[in-house]
Amino acid sequence: MSHRSDTLPVPSGQTRSQVLRDQSIYTQLLEVARHVQQTVREHFVQLNRQGLLQERRHTQAIREQEALLSHLLCQMINLLQSGATSGLQLQVPLPSEDSRGDVRYGQGTQLSGQLDPVPQLSDCEAAFVSRDLSNRGTDISALYQSSFQDYNAYQKDKYHKDKNTLGFINLGTSENKLCIDLMAERLQESDMNCVEEALLQYPDWRGQPFLREEVARFLTYYCRAPARLDPENVVVLNGCCSVFSALAMVLCDPGEAFLVPTPFYGGFAFSSRLYAKVQLIPVHLESEITVIHTYPFQLTVDKLEEALLKARLEGKNVRGLVLTNPQNPLGDIYSPDALMKYLEFAKRHDLHVIVDEIYMLSVFDESITFHSVLSMTSLPDRSRTHVIWGTSKDFGISGFRFGALYTHNKEVASVVSAFGYLHSISGITQHKLCQLLQNTEWIDKVYLPTNRFRLREAHKYVTAKLKALEIPFHNRGSGLYVWINLKKYLDPCTFEEEQLLYRRFLDHKLLLSCGKAYMCKEPGWFRLIFADELPRLKLAMRRFCEVLEEQKQDLIVKQLEDAMRE
């Protein structure tokens, strides 16, 4: 967090009283509260800076105070804002950061309640005149700042085996770092470098025809489509979040909703809120196994029906269902039968289905067969089934910014391409992607086997550790993560405690993501990325164990104290 050195310029002739006169009493109080909130936050940052971080107990106390203070301030702002602008519902911010660089927040958390981004003001006067952003700009910025605080801390203080051994290790962001050697080598081959006139000029906004053809061919092959997929049904944009955002824009009106089974990849929650103003309604799944639910977090049509009914009773206009397959954070895949049932459910209710298959080639357990929705011989509702895929996860190149939409609905494809202006990919990058996808031989013989092998090894290492610690986890052989249950380290088992444990990991320079960020109903779940190189992974797991040991000691002390009080 940087501090601006001086005060912001105050427009000439502008006195504070004039400014105040322009605003309602609520707005003024709101400003003051925001300013106080900011000051408090900065105070804690200062404390941290002054080396208090080293003293663990002290920091812990400060963190608790900080949590309380920001909670109170948020409530205050909430009340004020409802007075000032009527009807905005605010809740306590839930900062957390995650994969695809995206941000997650709990269901129902409203952006406006996040930390205020009128930061770095050294003068109260300035606070009244420097509101250069729109309300939504403020929200966007606030969400970003609060959510990326930890990610940015990691970016600035990354672990390095020689240069920065005490830096952060990131097992929170879903990135595959296991095959970067293969990718770097492949990308340096001569076929990758091409500068043609057409690549430097305005493109077809749906994506260059050569790339769309290649994507269609690639998906036909790897999704085992019964018939050749049509390049006209492909739109390529700069990332899957962009695709999702554009889809949400054209399928929903503001305030309308999608159903999402939770725990759910929170990045889309961010996307849908930020630009499209589309709500995600959780279909809460449970970890417990019952007669109906033969495995944890099982999605059933009953659950979908129930959630849909409830949403409709509440007056929500539900336009679609979003499925991630293979699932994130569960690492599970849907069977073709289950998938068919969900699709039929959607058809019955005229719902669109967006299937995010971004991990489709990251199924590393050989006993599992992934079935893409594109492999189905007959889709219940072709015109309402839209598939998203990208290279970020399966090829470990999140920095490439590439996401593709495949939809049989030509109208949807056409209107999504209107967003090509705003989410376009460089022609040079499109060429590289085309070359990459084209080389099936390299993918099949070199890349995929190696990638799967390395994922398997890393997974084996992490799960062995978890078993030794007797930590329950959920993983069925796909994705880059394990979904772990740390309930036994929380007392009481609340989201507040979950957040504190998350903070404790951070204090030990370990970044994980917590369940709340995936709209998980039950506190205590964390997602841990294992797709990192072994030396780093080992060190991360050492830190992980240390944290849990410390947490356990604290729990014992706490229980003793409780017992003594009684």
Added chain:
Amino acid sequence: MFTLPQKNFRAPTTCLGPTCMQDMDSSHGDDLEGECSRKVDQKLPGVGDPAMLSSGTSYLSSRGRMIKWFWDLAEEGYRTYHMDEYDEDKNPSGIINFGTSENKLCFDLLSRRLSQSDMQWVEPSLLQYPDWRGHLFLREEIAKFLTFYCKSPVPLRPENVVVLNGGASLFSALATVLCEVGEAFLIPTPYYGAITQHVCLYGNVRLAYVYLDSEVTGLDTRPFQLTVEKLEMALREAYSEGVKVKGVILINPQNPLGDVYSPEELQEYLVFAKRHKLHVIVDEVYMLSVFEESVGYRSVLSLERLPDPQRTHVMWATSKDFGMSGLRFATLYTENQDVATAVASLCRYHGLSGLVQYQMAQLLRDRDWINQVYLPENHARLKAAHTYVSEELRALGIPFLSRGAGFFIWVDLRKYLPKGTFEEEMLLWRRFLDNKVLLSFGKAFECKEPGWFRFVFSDQAHRLRLGEQPTFPAQSSLQPSLWPLLFVPTHHAIGASRPLASPF
């Protein structure tokens, strides 16, 4: 960027651009419930047939249908062009594009530079999630680059730089973070019309036009001159219509006028903005495409003291100045950290590949190549192409504006429109297209006077000549009314001459 030929979808007297997706009276548009409860297609000023939008397909949302409608309209010319693109060998009778503002004169230089070995670097950090503001190494290069080429009196700072995938994205992001739904930016017209869509698509922000006249009257010293009086008037008008204006967009060098603002003028506009607490977005995407030295272009970043630095935001990109519109690279420079951070928060949707970021850093760093090879050659070629086209126009007695910046000439074809209406302008545009020439018509730039066209001259000479080839041996003996035929490739001209003759 491509200028969108748009149908005359709003009454010429209307001062405000369309709101595409929602109505404009929402004061805090982020409130889900508020937007939800509102009928989406009510109060859309003059946008087509509402029946068409509310009925029809059942797959899209109302705003989806609206976007589709706009998109289909906007892309009409472009799509026609793409289906029948001219190619020297493969399709010599295809459409020649003088509508899209692209510099096609220096591809040879660029391709050589981009193929050099320093461009092919691959390292892990470039393949992973970036700093969403742009990689630091690139932001550092941009800061240095802009300091040098904008002649900034103080070194510009990397923390004030945000990198995005193109100017369109930057307009979209700025509109979203500076304005609420339905709020507006002032923009002098004629202006690069695609901005309407950029600020509207996600942001639902509209443009309030500051109409300029071709006629030189009163205090004006040249056609289409922007004055503070006109800005004040437009601002008052917008307010009287209940529209909240949040800022001013200035394009400098101007598109489509090919003119530049003097430092004094610029200063006046900035002071005006400061007086009304308006943001100023200065789009300097053509700043290195000033090919006449005498024009005396000055970047806003060169000003000794900005009246309101916290509300002054500068845009630049490589699309025009480096003829790489397909590369998708643009940058924001703003001293306002709140704005920079807010724009960066949206960058996950507007990011560009790490490898391309690396290439851009290499390119911008290579001052020797830029100064000694690229810029002199680019300017010489622009000048030659400009001279060629403007001489042809002069010979034909066609009035035009162009002062030596940008890729275009603003051509006055008013005398070919008997009634002087936008319908006739549209017909003339279609006639050009039917004769395989794509131009941009004035309405697309929200020009107040029908009959102006933008002609992009920055194309290879052979295409220019083909487009302009006289169809009759004695060029000087042509009647002015036959001038449009000059844009027609020879073999089409004969057939086209008959239908052309009648309306004029």
